[in-house]
Amino acid sequence: xxxxxxxxxxxxxxxxxxxxxxxxxxxxxxxxxxxxxxxxxxxxxxxxxxxxxxxxxxxxxxxxxxxxxxxxxxxxxxxxxxxxxxxxxxxxxxxxxxxxxxxxxxxxxxxxxxxxxxxxxxxxxxxxxxxxxxxxxxxxxxxxxxxxxxxxxxxxxxxxxxxxxxxxxxxxxxxxxxxxxxxxxxxxxxxxxxxxxxxxxxxxxxxxxxxxxxxxxxxxxxxxxxxxxxxxxxxxxxxxxxxxxxxxxxxxxxxxxxxxxx
Amino acid sequence: xxxxxxxxxxxxxxxxxxxxxxxxxxxxxxxxxxxxxxxxxxxxxxxxxxxxxxxxxxxxxxxxxxxxxxxxxxxxxxxxxxxxxxxxxxxxxxxxxxxxxxxxxxxxxxxxxxxxxxxxxxxxxxxxxxxxxxxxxxxxxxxxxxxxxxxxxxxxxxxxxxxxxxxxxxxxxxxxxxxxxxxxxxxxxxxxxxxxxxxxxxxxxxxxxxxxxxxxxxxxxxxxxxxxxxxxxxxxxxxxxxxxxxxxxxxxxxxxxxxxxxxxxxxxxxxxxxxxxxxxxxxxxxxxxxxxxxxxxxxxxxxxxxxxxxx
Numbered sequence: 001x002x003x004x005x006x007x008x009x010x011x012x013x014x015x016x017x018x019x020x021x022x023x024x025x026x027x028x029x030x031x032x033x034x035x036x037x038x039x040x041x042x043x044x045x046x047x048x049x050x051x052x053x054x055x056x057x058x059x060x061x062x063x064x065x066x067x068x069x070x071x072x073x074x075x076x077x078x079x080x081x082x083x084x085x086x087x088x089x090x091x092x093x094x095x096x097x098x099x100x101x102x103x104x105x106x107x108x109x110x111x112x113x114x115x116x117x118x119x120x121x122x123x124x125x126x127x128x129x130x131x132x133x134x135x136x137x138x139x140x141x142x143x144x145x146x147x148x149x150x151x152x153x154x155x156x157x158x159x160x161x162x163x164x165x166x167x168x169x170x171x172x173x174x175x176x177x178x179x180x181x182x183x184x185x186x187x188x189x190x191x192x193x194x195x196x197x198x199x200x201x202x203x204x205x206x207x208x209x210x211x212x213x214x215x216x217x218x219x220x221x222x223x224x225x226x227x228x229x230x231x232x233x234x235x236x237x238x239x240x241x242x243x244x245x246x247x248x249x250x251x252x253x254x255x256x257x258x259x260x261x262x
Numbered sequence: 263x264x265x266x267x268x269x270x271x272x273x274x275x276x277x278x279x280x281x282x283x284x285x286x287x288x289x290x291x292x293x294x295x296x297x298x299x300x301x302x303x304x305x306x307x308x309x310x311x312x313x314x315x316x317x318x319x320x321x322x323x324x325x326x327x328x329x330x331x332x333x334x335x336x337x338x339x340x341x342x343x344x345x346x347x348x349x350x351x352x353x354x355x356x357x358x359x360x361x362x363x364x365x366x367x368x369x370x371x372x373x374x375x376x377x378x379x380x381x382x383x384x385x386x387x388x389x390x391x392x393x394x395x396x397x398x399x400x401x402x403x404x405x406x407x408x409x410x411x412x413x414x415x416x417x418x419x420x421x422x423x424x425x426x427x428x429x430x431x432x433x434x435x436x437x438x439x440x441x442x443x444x445x446x447x448x449x450x451x452x453x454x455x456x457x458x459x460x461x462x463x464x465x466x467x468x469x470x471x472x473x474x475x476x477x478x479x480x481x482x483x484x485x486x487x488x489x490x491x492x493x494x495x496x497x498x499x500x501x502x503x504x505x506x507x508x509x510x511x512x513x514x515x516x517x518x519x520x521x522x523x524x525x526x527x528x529x530x531x532x533x534x535x536x537x538x539x540x541x542x543x544x545x546x547x548x549x550x551x552x553x554x555x556x557x558x559x560x561x562x563x564x565x566x567x568x569x570x571x572x573x
Contacts, residue, residue: 009345010374018371025368026359102355104318105417106372107344262279262319 009107019108019116020123027124038081038131042073046139061198070141071223072195074132074150075157078125079215082158083186085121086165087178094169100260110257118162118249125158126151133226146226153225156241157218163249164214170255189215194223214244269294269424269455273328275321277310277479284310285321286479292472297446297456299470299487301463301557307479308459309352312428315457316340316349331424345373348417352428354409356416358401362393365401366416373420387415392441407438414442418449425449427458431465443468463487463557475557477565487557495555495563496520496531500538503527507549514541522562531555 010018027034050066060068093099103113130151136142168181192202193215202210210216217237224234270292277285285307292298300308313319314329317340321327329335334342357365366384375383388394391411396404404412410430417425430446431439446469450456460466466473467487474484483490502511508528515521515530516537522529532538535552542550 009341010372014374015372018368018374021371022357022368025364026357029359097358098353098355099357099359101318101351101353102357102416103372105316105344105349105351105355106369107341108372109341261317262313 012112015108015112016116016119018106019103019113020120022103023117023120024123038077038128039135041077042070042132042135045073046070046136046141061200067141068198069196070136070139071226072219073136074129074154074226075215075218075222076190076195077128077132078154078157079161079186079189079218081124081128082121082161083165083182085124086117086162087169087172087181088175090117090166090169091172091175091178094256094259095175104260110260111253113260114166114253114256118159118166121162121165122155122159125161126155129154129157129222142226143228145228150222150225153218153222156238156245157215157222160214160218160241160245160248163245163252166256167248167252170252170259189213194219214241217241267294268292269332270298270315270457271328271330272311272315274324274326275311275314275329276324276327277307277314277319277321283479285314288476288479288481290474290481290484292455292457294455295450295453296471297450297458297469299466299473300457300459300476301461301466301473301561302459302476302482303461305478306476308476309428310479311476312426312457312459316344316347316426318351345420346422347424347426348420348422350410350413350417350425350427350430352432354406354413356401356409356412360401361397362388362399362401362404362412363397365412366419369416370419375420383419387418390418390445391415407434410434410438410442414445422454424455424457427456429459429461431460431462439465463561466557473557475561475564477561482564483560490560491555491557494560497533497555498531498535498538499553499555499559500530500532500542501527501551501553502530502545503549503551507545511541511545511550514544516540529559531559 046066046069049069054065057065059065063071100113104110130147133142133146133150137144137146165181168178172178190196192206192210193199193213194210195215199207199210199216217240220237221234224230268291272291273289275285275288276283288307288311290298300311302308310319314321315331315336317336320337321329329337331343332346336343357368360368363384366387367380370380370383385394388397391414393408393411393415396408401409414427414430425446427446431442434442443465446456446458450469456469458470470487472485473487473490475482475490483494485493500511502508503526505526508523508526511530512521512523512528519537520531522531530538530541538552542552
């Protein structure tokens with residue numbers, strides 16, 4: 001009988017890290033086309049808003065409008081990159097390229113594979129947030145200290161939306177169905193989570209609904225960290241993010257396992 | 263564990279997909295350093311059986327059923343099994359976003375192979391599978407045969423004790439097929455245990471020490487390929503081609519000669535080649551083929567169906 005006490009296969013860390021590394025390797029292979037957009041996007045946004053709308057809106061929630069926006073954009077960048085990675089990206093690896101089937105021939109489990117996937121999306125969230133913060137910092141819209149802690153909110157946001165997107169992916173039969181997810185859920189959230197205007201401006205009846213949007217909690221933490229204005233309510237936001245990620249991630253992995261182990 | 267121990271034991275394994283039994287109460291065992299083949303038409307349940315061995319598929323829960331690979335049950339110990347085994351799935355699921363060498367390098371991380379050893383190992387394997395010049399090629403630029411060889415190289419990275427091959431040569435040209443058979447034989451000689459599925463009887467004949475012929479999830483017959491042919495079917499076959507020729511031949515069949523009639527052709531079987539030859543004499547060249555019997559004939563006899571029949 002095999003001796004279960006001795007390690008007969010690579011450790012959990014190695015298994016998950018190998019999955020993460022596969023994604024990292026693929027991403028960095030095209031470093032220019034993959035790495036440049038996160039720096040360009042905020043530039044375009046700031047130019048568009050700053051030159052146009054910014055002239056009409058001077059202040060938002062006690063901040064110059066561009067600064068208000070600059071403290072929310074790092075979060076949406078993290079959200080969108082993680083969502084793309086774990087919806088379209090995952091679907092292609094799962095159904096078209098069969099990359100997962102190939103990887104599962106190696107000593108890793110489906111759970112290792114998907115956790116690696118989620119952590120990779122979190123890492124992309126961290127990178128995208130950092131890129132946006134760096135750009136807005138260079139424009140003097142946020143203090144340099146914003147680069148210290150705020151990117152980790154990008155990581156949390158990435159992980160949260162990776163779990164959610166994997167969950168959505170587990171239901172999707174055709175790649176076109178993701179359009180509903182993006183235009184029906186993520187885009188509205190972009191407008192109603194306090195990124196472009198404060199939640200206080202929402203009608204009282206809708207405000208509680210905004211609290212259910214995962215993005216709302218990320219934005220609140222990000223903005224407070226950048227502006228160095230911690231508040232006790234942020235702990236609740238953190239709890240929301242962690243719980244949401246764990247619960248949704250759990251069901252996402254369970255449902256996708258049934259697609260991969262048949 | 264010595265080489266001649268039993269490596270795989272499968273007992274009473276069934277797998278149901280929505281009411282259909284893809285694998286129906288299957289059992290077999292594979293000895294170390296031998297090659298075992300699952301032979302059967304498409305849809306016979308070969309791939310499903312393979313997948314249950316390395317945990318890509320789960321067998322139906324049943325107290326009587328068991329799978330043991332190196333003493334591990336794929337239900338729960340899939341990692342230990344996959345660490346000791348190399349898997350070549352039916353599809354060439356290579357990572358198209360990486361080149362040839364990167365595919366192997368990324369994959370070797372899953373086994374935690376030290377980086378320095380790894381480089382040498384990859385060189386060695388690309389050489390072994392005759393892909394040395396393709397180091398930096400894109401996956402899309404490879405031919406079907408090269409992709410297949412690369413998937414086999416990938417499966418060999420961790421020096422597996424068991425190699426699982428799902429239709430290793432389907433759709434490949436004869437040259438590549440022979441190269442792959444050659445490599446499989448040499449791996450077996452080194453002590454590797456091999457489990458493969460195929461629907462080519464010639465493949466089974468060439469490399470398998472034991473085969474199980476399967477149909478509709480069930481075991482039909484099992485044994486050494488040569489023994490299966492020797493014990494289960496007449497030594498010679500006369501294939502008669504075309505309706506008219508078949509009619510002509512069947513009218514002249516001597517007593518006691520077994521015959522099969524399909525829509526357009528006929529087959530006559532006998533242990534005495536001269537009796538078949540006497541039938542063939544009345545046929546024109548091109549209307550018949552007189553040959554030794556093979557596994558396909560055994561399959562046809564035991565199931566009443568052709569091995570290559572489309573399902």
